[in-house]
Amino acid sequence: MRFLLTCDPTNIRHIFTSNHANYLKGKEFSEMFDVTDGSFFTVDGEPCRRQRARIQSIFSSPRLLALMAECCRDKVEKGVTPLLARMAKTAAPFDMHDLLTRFAFDVTATPIFGVDPGLLSTSSAGSAGMHAVVAMDTVMEVGLFRHTLPMCCWKAMRWLNVGPERKLAAAHKVLRGFVAEMIERRKLMTDGYAGVLESHVSSVEIIMSTYINDPEYSDDLLCATLINFMIAGRDTIGTALVWLFYNLAQNADVVACIRKELAPIASRKAAAAAATTMVTFEPDEMKPLVYMHAVLYESLRLFPPIPIERKTVVADDVLPSGHAVRAGDTILVSLYSLGRMQDVWGEDCMEYRPERWLSGKVGDGLRYVPTHKFLAFNSGPRMCLGKDIAIMQMKTAVAAMVWNFDVEVLEGQSVHPKFSCILQTKNGLMMKVKKREM
Ligand code: HEM
Structure with a gap:
């Protein structure tokens, strides 16, 4: 088995765009993520094209988008900010990774199932969801473990049910149980047992209902x-937001610029007048915020939630870098390295500097950077389909958190990525928060 590791933008353009048909996910990738086998992340060719077209149509429904925005705003206002306010009162350190994982899980699951798993609630309602959170993390950790071994080795371990494979089998069971429970809860709601919060979610608006009676879907x-949708949304925004707060805590000037951009919106809100009241921003109000967009992109450049892409070569080829690849070779593309290359980003490539995304002209949008240089949302025909949704969700959460609170990273902790296909922090991110004086 031969591997080639690259972060050369010309190779990336060749692999993801100009010659993409020769670089597929491949059968091995689909086996590695067997819990999502047959669904959109793992298929190639015509099945992929059809599944993507279907998701594009789902994500263009104004009612679904409205539900996603409403759910996000609701979670920020009734979940995230009250929790942070409580932390501010006690001045106790807390794990930002844990808080944002709960947020990402709830905002992802609610539009998929039409049921709020309640991980941000203070009751015990979310305990089944917390098991699913741990199980999703296991899928990503053992997924990377499988990348590092010949397939026959991890398959033998799976057959013997030992080591990480044993843990993964248990995680699959938890995830399938979670999905079954959510389907059941949704069914009870439509049979007339809906809770007050959830009853306005009609079944045509949720993602699950577009698949559930389709005979093509066993x-x-x-x-x-459904697990694939959970991974696409939860793993990515949850991870991206943690690194974003890690960056913000070390860049007070960036925080000041975000607040400056938010100030005209906040001042229009009556609540802004009362220092004791939290200000929550509407997802629609976030759309024109260019600096905030730059803040997100700069964090995604340095800390892409999906740090590695894997492709299988279909037919012998020569990459633009001059490297010959043979049919069956595996290509690993490091998004993490690409985001830190001096040739691409300049001498300050290691610095967190959102200004690099601004064109410099007032009123202009973001500076255009082609996706083969900024690969966080992938490139070519397999581009992320949830990019706009993700930006809306992240901006809405960051705006309320940054406007209402000062956050700092607890000193003395070692913050580094864990062994996983997702760029999560190994030991979370311990922070302290203070209510902002306004
Ligand atoms: C910071 C947030 C996000 C990032 C960085 C991100 C990044 C990515 C990347 C790199 C891929 C390609 C994965 C691969 O083929 O290996 C992808 C695919 C995808 N993403 Fe996102 N994503 C984000 C948020 C979301 C959200 C919130 C949703 C859904 C609401 C979503 C839906 C999808 C879908 C459906 C695909 C499948 C495309 C395909 O396989 O052809 N993403 N995303």
Whole structure:
């Protein structure tokens, strides 16, 4: 088995765009993520094209987008900010990773299932969801473990049910159980047992209902697809937001610029007058905020939630860098390295500097950077389909958190990524928060 590791933008353009048909996810990738087998992340060719077209149509529904925005705003206002206010009162350190994982889980699951898993609630309602959180993390950790071994080795371990494979089998069971429970809870709601919060979510608006009665979707494929939607949304925004706060805590000037951009919106809100009241921003109000957009992109450049892409070579080829690849070779593309290359980003490539994304002209949008240089949302025909949704969710959360609170990273902790296909922090991110005086 031969591997080639690259972060050369010309190779990336060749692999993801100009010659993409020769670089597929491949059968091995699909086996590595067997819990999502047959669903959109793991398929190639025509099945991929059809699944993507379907998701594009789902994500263009104004009612679903409105539900996603409402759910996000609701979670920020009733979940995240009250929790932070409580932390501010006690001045106790807390794990930002844990808080943002709960937020990302709830905002992802609610539009998929039409049921709020309640991880941000203070009751015990979210305990089943917390098991699913741990299980999703296991899928990503053992996924990377599988990348490092010949397939026959991890398959033998899976067959013997030992080591990480044993843990993964248990995680699969938890995730399938979680999906079944959410489907059941949704069914009870539509049968007339809906809670007050959830009853306005009609079944046509949720993601699950577009698949559930489709004869093409067996129970297994339906479950794999719903888990895949959870991974696509939860793993990515949860991870991105943690690194964003890590960056903000070390860049007070950036925080000041975010607040400056938010100030005209905040001052229009009556609540801004009362120092004791939290200000929450509407997702729609976030759209024109260019500096905030730059803040997100700069964090995604340095800390892409999906740090590695994997492709299998279909037919022998020569990459623009001059490297020959043979059919069956595996190519690993490091998004993490690409975001830190001096040739691409300049001498200050290691610095967190959102200004690099601004064009310099007042009123202009972001500076255009082609996706083969900024690969966080992928490139070519497999581009992320949830990018706009993700930006809306992240901006809404960051705006309320940054406007209402001062955050600092607790000193003395070692912050580094863990062994996983997702760039999560190994030991979370301990922070302290203070209510901002206004
Ligand atoms: C910071 C947030 C996000 C980042 C950085 C991100 C990044 C990515 C990347 C790198 C891929 C390609 C994965 C691969 O093929 O290996 C991808 C695919 C995808 N993403 Fe996102 N994503 C984010 C948020 C979201 C959200 C919130 C959703 C859904 C609401 C979403 C939906 C999808 C879908 C459906 C695909 C599948 C495309 C395909 O396989 O052809 N993403 N995303």
